[in-house]
Amino acid sequence: MSVLLLHKSNESRRRHLERAAAYAREKRERLLVLSNNPTWEHELADVVVSVNTSDIPATVGAVRDLAASESEPIRAVAAFREHSVPAAAAVAAELGLPFVSEQAAQTVRDKYAMREALDAENIPQPGYGLARTIEEAMEQAARIGFPMVLKPLIDNDSMYVRRVDDRDELVEHFAGIQRGAWGGSASDPLYAWAVEKYEDAILLEEYLPGTEISVESMLCDGKTNVVAVHDKPLPMEGPYFADVCFTTPSRFPEDVLRRVHELTAAAHRAIGIDTGATHTAFRIQEDGTPKIVETAARLGGGPVYQSILLSTGVDMVSAVLDVASGRAPDLSAQPVPTPTGFYLFFAERAGKVSALTGVRDAERSPHVHELALFCEVGSAVDVPPRAWQPHGHVVFTADSGDELRRRFYGLASSIQIELE
Ligand SMILES: Nc1ncnc2c1ncn2[C@@H]1O[C@H](COP(=O)(O)OP(=O)(O)O)[C@@H](O)[C@H]1O
Numbered sequence: 001m002s003v004l005l006l007h008k009s010n011e012s013r014r015r016h017l018e019r020a021a022a023y024a025r026e027k028r029e030r031l032l033v034l035s036n037n038p039t040w041e042h043e044l045a046d047v048v049v050s051v052n053t054s055d056i057p058a059t060v061g062a063v064r065d066l067a068a069s070e071s072e073p074i075r076a077v078a079a080f081r082e083h084s085v086p087a088a089a090a091v092a093a094e095l096g097l098p099f100v101s102e103q104a105a106q107t108v109r110d111k112y113a114m115r116e117a118l119d120a121e122n123i124p125q126p127g128y129g130l131a132r133t134i135e136e137a138m139e140q141a142a143r144i145g146f147p148m149v150l151k152p153l154i155d156n157d158s159m160y161v162r163r164v165d166d167r168d169e170l171v172e173h174f175a176g177i178q179r180g181a182w183g184g185s186a187s188d189p190l191y192a193w194a195v196e197k198y199e200d201a202i203l204l205e206e207y208l209p210g211t212e213i214s215v216e217s218m219l220c221d222g223k224t225n226v227v228a229v230h231d232k233p234l235p236m237e238g239p240y241f242a243d244v245c246f247t248t249p250s251r252f253p254e255d256v257l258r259r260v261h262e263l264t265a266a267a268h269r270a271i272g273i274d275t276g277a278t279h280t281a282f283r284i285q286e287d288g289t290p291k292i293v294e295t296a297a298r299l300g301g302g303p304v305y306q307s308i309l310l311s312t313g314v315d316m317v318s319a320v321l322d323v324a325s326g327r328a329p330d331l332s333a334q335p336v337p338t339p340t341g342f343y344l345f346f347a348e349r350a351g352k353v354s355a356l357t358g359v360r361d362a363e364r365s366p367h368v369h370e371l372a373l374f375c376e377v378g379s380a381v382d383v384p385p386r387a388w389q390p391h392g393h394v395v396f397t398a399d400s401g402d403e404l405r406r407r408f409y410g411l412a413s414s415i416q417i418e419l420e
């Protein structure tokens with residue numbers, strides 16, 4: 001038997017692939033990886049096929065060829081990156097394996113279709129509308145009200161998601177966001193389909209105030225299990241929304257978290273997600289009402305995997321592969337969660353890296369469990385809104401929630417990317 005991962009090379013997913021390789025060894029299965037531009041993936045998998053995973057028919061064709069050349073049947077298909085979800089759904093449909101349907105994979109990546117699906121089930125969310133021109137945007141603004149958020153219809157990583165506070169800001173930023181949104185998603189597997197459906201429209205949403213949380217769930221047999229909730233304790237009020245700090249367990253009261261759990265399950269049903277991991281963002285309104293920002297049919301990015309493992313003991317990569325293989329996942333959490341957080345850091349401005357300060361000290365700390373750097377001395381780095389991948393991340397634990405926050409501020413002040 002073998003496990004097939006659809007992938008797009010990204011350093012922040014190395015741990016996921018390492019764990020998938022160990023999983024395959026434990027189960028005496030082969031690990032097959034299909035990826036755009038594979039490099040280090042070759043060290044981990046039994047077979048690596050280089051294919052443009054943005055091209056869904058090409059990916060399905062490559063899997064067909066691979067399946068024909070393998071002596072063992074493919075038992076599972078999985079994806080740890082947003083980009084690869086639609087192709088994984090198509091491959092799963094072709095091979096008759098468990099995964100979200102192609103329809104659900106499309107709805108969940110099409111932010112307007114997702115809003116419509118959530119509306120049909122009365123799930124609390126921001127007001128929204130489409131606009132192709134500034135005139136249409138003004139009409140939508142009259143209905144939605146300011147502040148508003150402008151965003152691409154497909155794509156992720158908070159690219160070109162921008163708050164605008166009034167008509168002047170809308171006029172100033174509409175065309176730039178529209179251009180960036182479509183230019184930025186040209187390599188997306190759903191790009192051609194989305195252009196056909198929306199031409200050059202972007203999505204306009206009512207701005208939701210409140211603390212953002214990120215909910216990691218695992219669905220098996222159609223049932224939603226919330227495995228971890230991370231708070232994003234720093235204010236995220238825009239105009240851009242780069243993720244910086246996550247902490248878990250959540251500090252919201254039990255009744256709010258119960259509602260979050262219900263709404264996450266309801267969102268899955270509304271969109272048609274019935275299996276695998278999901279990553280859902282909410283903003284908690286002042287009165288405690290959660291409103292959904294969005295959901296994705298995959299595990300949260302980069303350090304979320306390690307953070308869940310440290311705080312709950314649940315290994316989400318194993319769980320994803322178990323569910324994909326038709327096995328029951330082990331989602332039993334340790335009785336008391338370990339306060340865990342992660343910090344996604346950026347340079348302060350664009351430039352060439354001259355030194356990385358505080359990194360060695362952080363690495364030596366017994367509270368730091370993972371430190372990843374995605375730049376080195378001499379690298380050219382850019383910052384939001386032009387670049388969205390953080391330049392590194394650090395995952396850390398503490399004995400209490402308060403200590404965790406102090407530790408975050410300590411790391412945030414000591415880790416510095418110095419520029420020439
Ligand atoms: N309607 C909204 N109100 C307030 N903040 C929002 C809204 N939509 C998006 N954001 C902020 O922008 C971030 C990225 O938007 P999102 O829709 O999740 O796009 P992406 O797919 O790029 O992650 C969110 O995590 C949130 O912080």
Ligand SMILES: [Mg+2]
Nearest residue numbers: 157158281294
């Ligand atoms: Mg998001």
